Amino acid sequence: MSGAIVTASSKPKLLVDVKTAHQVSLSLQPKVTELESVFGALDDYFTSFPLQTIKINNIKLICEEVFINIASHSGTTENITLTIAHNEDHLVIQFDDQGLPFDPCRDDEKITDISNIDDIKIGGLGIEMVKKMSDELFYQRKGNLNHFCILIKL
Amino acid sequence: MSLSIQSEYNQEKALITFYLDGSLDGLTANDLDSKVNEEVTSNIETLVFDMKELEYISSAGIRSVLIALKKMKKCGGRVALTNRQPQIIKVFEIMAALPDLKLFANQKELDGYLDKIQAKVKDQ
Numbered sequence: 001m002s003g004a005i006v007t008a009s010s011k012p013k014l015l016v017d018v019k020t021a022h023q024v025s026l027s028l029q030p031k032v033t034e035l036e037s038v039f040g041a042l043d044d045y046f047t048s049f050p051l052q053t054i055k056i057n058n059i060k061l062i063c064e065e066v067f068i069n070i071a072s073h074s075g076t077t078e079n080i081t082l083t084i085a086h087n088e089d090h091l092v093i094q095f096d097d098q099g100l101p102f103d104p105c106r107d108d109e110k111i112t113d114i115s116n117i118d119d120i121k122i123g124g125l126g127i128e129m130v131k132k133m134s135d136e137l138f139y140q141r142k143g144n145l146n147h148f149c150i151l152i153k154l
Numbered sequence: 155m156s157l158s159i160q161s162e163y164n165q166e167k168a169l170i171t172f173y174l175d176g177s178l179d180g181l182t183a184n185d186l187d188s189k190v191n192e193e194v195t196s197n198i199e200t201l202v203f204d205m206k207e208l209e210y211i212s213s214a215g216i217r218s219v220l221i222a223l224k225k226m227k228k229c230g231g232r233v234a235l236t237n238r239q240p241q242i243i244k245v246f247e248i249m250a251a252l253p254d255l256k257l258f259a260n261q262k263e264l265d266g267y268l269d270k271i272q273a274k275v276k277d278q
Contacts, residue, residue: 035179054241054244060210061210061212061245064179064214065213068214125213125216125217128213128248129212
């Protein structure tokens with residue numbers, strides 16, 4: 001089932017502990033079409049947690065860029081878990097996947113110049129946007145799992 | 155998140171305008187690429203993306219704009235963006251260097267720019 005809510009007993013541990021009961025996890029097939037489920041889950045989440053539209057827009061962007069990258073380029077055939085959590089100061093978004101090791105926080109992944117559009121790498125633009133729109137990024141590789149956590153100050 | 159694309163061709167100005175309504179994201183960017191491939195012919199000198207009703211754009215959307223720019227540059231043409239909403243402007247600003255894209259706050263600014271170009275061509 002696409003976009004299935006992860007049950008409480010199997011919710012992933014966040015790299016950043018925001019000490020909150022407001023946490024939702026979603027299990028997504030590694031397909032670009034699952035982006036609909038990502039947006040749907042975010043719309044549901046922000047129904048009970050109203051934020052400024054521009055902040056919600058940024059969060060949607062971050063989630064799209066990371067999810068599309070993982071679904072398109074990680075090589076995983078297993079479901080990707082998206083977790084969203086918040087407290088009064090921070091919102092945390094975490095992606096867990098079983099794809100190839102990939103640390104988006106590394107500087108050598110950076111696109112430094114998009115003026116030559118022949119050199120734009122698929123996914124490179126997206127990671128740059130995530131870096132610039134987030135306050136902090138965390139990455140951990142544990143066993144065969146990538147854990148990528150994005151922190152946004154509210 | 156969906157995207158509606160209306161196109162308008164101005165033969166006199168050799169210009170085509172795509173009016174984008176909704177979301178230009180990983181699910182809809184291919185639709186825009188197809189539309190540009192189908193409708194932008196070699197006699198068009200200016201391709202305009204009117205973004206007045208565009209609520210959301212991601213890197214997939216920006217890539218579509220840049221791919222359209224590449225197509226137009228090959229034939230000596232240009233791409234212009236008009237009426238961007240603040241959140242759309244912000245995304246383009248985050249991407250920093252925007253090569254060769256003409257940016258206009260509204261249709262009036264675009265018309266003024268195109269009139270100057272046409273006047274230059276007539277003087278030559």
